[in-house]
Amino acid sequence: MTPLLKKAAFAALSSPPIYGHLQKRALKSDPLTILCYHTLGPDADDMDAWTVLRVSDFQRQVAALRRTYDIVSLDDALDPERRGERPQAVLTFDDGDTGLFTHLLPIVEADALPVLIYVATRQIETGQPFWFDRVMNALQTSGARINLRDTGLGEWAVPDTTGADKWEVISGILEALKTVAPDERDAVADRIVAQAPDRGAAPTPLVPVSRDQLAELAANPNVGIGAHSHCHSLLDQIPLDAARESVAMSKALLEGWTGQNIRHFAYPNGNYTPELGAMIADLGFESATVLDSALASRNGDPFALSRLAIGRYDSLQRFRLRLVGL
Numbered sequence: 001m002t003p004l005l006k007k008a009a010f011a012a013l014s015s016p017p018i019y020g021h022l023q024k025r026a027l028k029s030d031p032l033t034i035l036c037y038h039t040l041g042p043d044a045d046d047m048d049a050w051t052v053l054r055v056s057d058f059q060r061q062v063a064a065l066r067r068t069y070d071i072v073s074l075d076d077a078l079d080p081e082r083r084g085e086r087p088q089a090v091l092t093f094d095d096g097d098t099g100l101f102t103h104l105l106p107i108v109e110a111d112a113l114p115v116l117i118y119v120a121t122r123q124i125e126t127g128q129p130f131w132f133d134r135v136m137n138a139l140q141t142s143g144a145r146i147n148l149r150d151t152g153l154g155e156w157a158v159p160d161t162t163g164a165d166k167w168e169v170i171s172g173i174l175e176a177l178k179t180v181a182p183d184e185r186d187a188v189a190d191r192i193v194a195q196a197p198d199r200g201a202a203p204t205p206l207v208p209v210s211r212d213q214l215a216e217l218a219a220n221p222n223v224g225i226g227a228h229s230h231c232h233s234l235l236d237q238i239p240l241d242a243a244r245e246s247v248a249m250s251k252a253l254l255e256g257w258t259g260q261n262i263r264h265f266a267y268p269n270g271n272y273t274p275e276l277g278a279m280i281a282d283l284g285f286e287s288a289t290v291l292d293s294a295l296a297s298r299n300g301d302p303f304a305l306s307r308l309a310i311g312r313y314d315s316l317q318r319f320r321l322r323l324v325g326l
C-alpha cells in the first residue's frame with residue numbers, strides 16, 4: 001500500500017462509527033490490554049530511539065485510554081474479583097531506564113496512575129547500560145558509517161537528520177546484533193560505539209536507574225516492580241540453566257533492593273518458549289509477559305500473556321488502531 005493510501009485507510013478506520021465498531025469487536029471477549037513501553041524522555045529532545053516516548057505523547061495516550069479503559073495494576077487485572085464494568089488496560093515498562101524516575105514517577109504521583117516496571121538487574125548493579133542502549137546512545141550522531149563486514153553484519157549508513165528514517169537504520173543494526181552469538185554481542189556493540197564519530201550526541205542518554213531511584217519508584221503504591229532477568233540475554237538463545245540462574249538472580253536482587261515479593265516477569269525482547277514458561281512458574285512467579293502485538297486472554301497461559309509494544313514513532317492515531325488489533 002502506498003503511504004498516501006495507507007494514510008487515507010487509517011483516517012477512515014479512525015472515524016468515530018468505524019472505530020467504535022472495531023473497538024466493540026476487539027473488546028467483545030473481555031481480553032486484557034497490556035501495553036509495553038520502555039521509557040519517557042523530554043519533548044524537546046531529538047532522541048531517535050523507538051524506546052523513548054515523548055512525555056506529552058505518553059500523556060495523550062493515557063488520556064485517550066482513560067476514555068474507554070480503567071488503567072489498573074496487573075494484579076487487579078488478573079483477579080476475577082476485581083473486574084470492573086469497563087475494559088481494563090495495564091501499563092508496563094521494560095528494562096529500568098532512569099527516565100522512569102525522572103519523567104514517569106511525577107505522572108504516576110500526579111495522576112495516581114498504576115504502572116508495572118520490569119527491571120533487568122545487571123545494569124542497575126553495574127550502572128552500565130546494556131548493549132542496545134549503548135548503541136542507541138552512540139548513534140544519536142550527525143551521520144555515521146558503521147562497518148561490520150568482518151562480522152558478517154554488513155555496512156550501515158546512519159543518516160544526518162533525526163527522525164524515523166534514522167531510527168530505521170539504528171533499528172536494523174540492533175536487529176542484526178540480535179543474530180550475533182550472545183557472548184560476542186557486547187564486543188560487537190563496543191565496536192559500533194567506537195565507530196560513531198560523535199559519541200556524546202545523545203541529548204538524554206539512556207542510562208539505568210540508580211538503586212536509590214529504584215527504591216523510590218518501588219515505594220510508590222502505584223508502582224509495581226517485576227523482573228526482566230539479570231543479563232537481559234534473549235533467554236531462548238542461552239542454555240536453560242543459565243536462563244534460570246539469570247532470572248533467579250534478578251528476582252533475588254530486586255527482592256533485596258525493594259523489600260517486596262517479586263511476582264511478575266517479562267521475557268527480554270519477548271523471546272518465549274514453553275520451557276522458559278515452565279521455568280518461570282517453577283521460580284515462584286505468578287505471571288510472565290511476551291511481546292506479540294496482541295491483546296492478552298485472561299483465561300490463557302499466565303506465563304505467556306500478550307502485550308502491545310508502543311514506541312516513539314506511533315502517532316496517536318496509530319496508537320488507537322493498535323488498541324483494536326490493527
Ligand SMILES: [Zn+2]
Nearest residue numbers: 094095268269
Ligand atoms: Zn528489555
